[in-house]
Amino acid sequence: MAVDTSNTMQGGPSGTLMNAVNPKKATATDSTKADQDKFMTLLLTQLKNQDPLNPMDNAQITSQLAQLQTVSGVNKLNATLDSLRGDYKASASLAATNMINHGVxxxxxxxxxxxxxxxxxxxxxxxxxxxxxxIKDSSGKAIHVIDMKSVKAGTMPLVWDGTLADGKKAPDGAYRIAVTATTGGAKLKDAAALTFGTVASVSTGAAGIKLNIPNxxxxxxxxxxxVL
Incomplete structure (x- = not known):
């Protein structure tokens, strides 16, 4: 026995339910078309109700049509910018996700x-x-010093093997680093220490994309x- 599904899929109860669950979303094109329709309606109303003894001249009509084109252009530009923002957010989210399990x-x-x-x-x-x-211990005491000469501008990763000033090995644990840079005897203010961590997860929200790095x-x- 053949079953007619056209009513169910298109206009029947199931179709109505699907339309309710997944309503058509308004697009930028729909918004622009609506603005154009409103503008033309107002313009035609003006023409119908104008004073026969003092009708609108061509310059006025041309000016209003030019305004319509300007509004349409602005709406299209806004739609393009919204699309670019969406693409940027998607790209930034993907880039952030790729950072998971990477050392930084x-x-x-x-x-x-x-x-x-x-x-x-x-x-x-x-x-x-x-x-x-x-390199300082928890009390703030310097336990090891690294001296470097002729250091170029930029970021430089380094590794400490735990060796102390007396040649012994420091126990595993938390320490701190302090950086001092000089040129011609003058102390530089743009030298900074960098800490290492591994990206564990990524979160998104109103504040933007955040990288969660333990410790x-x-x-x-x-x-x-x-990125290391």
Whole structure:
């Protein structure tokens, strides 16, 4: 026995239900068309009700039509910008998701020694004649010093193997780093320490895209100085 499904799929109860669940969304084209219709309705109403002794001249009509074109152009431009914003957000979300499980260097002085290895970095705004990196324990005491010369501007990843000033090995744990850079004897203000962390997850919301990095915090893509 053949079953007629045309009524069910198009205009029957199921079709009505589907239309209710998935209503047609208004598009920028629909909005522009609606504005044009309203404008033309107002213009025709003006023409019908104009004073026969003082009718609208061609310049007035041309001016109003030009306004219509301007409004339509602005609506189309806004629609294009909305589309570009959507594409940018999608691209940014994808880029952030790809950061998961990647090690990154971000501004910070925390240093974690694990398995006899601690990754960190320095961010140099300008080149320096000398750079001194102090590694400090929880009490703030410097336990190891790294001296570098002729350091170029940019981001530089570094590794500390836990060796102390007396040649012994420091126990695994939390430490801190301090960076001092000089050129011609003058201290530079644009030298900063970078801490290392691994991106665990990504969250999105009204505040934008956030990278969640354990033991470091919640940061933005702009905070990332280097991906390792």
């Amino acid at each position: 260097l971000v501004p910070g002085s925390a240093l974690q020694l694990a398995g006899g290895k601690a990754v960190f970095g320095i961010d140099m705004g300008t080149a320096a004649d000398q750079v001194q990196i102090e 470091v915090g919640t940061l933005t893509m702009d905070d990332i100085k280097q």
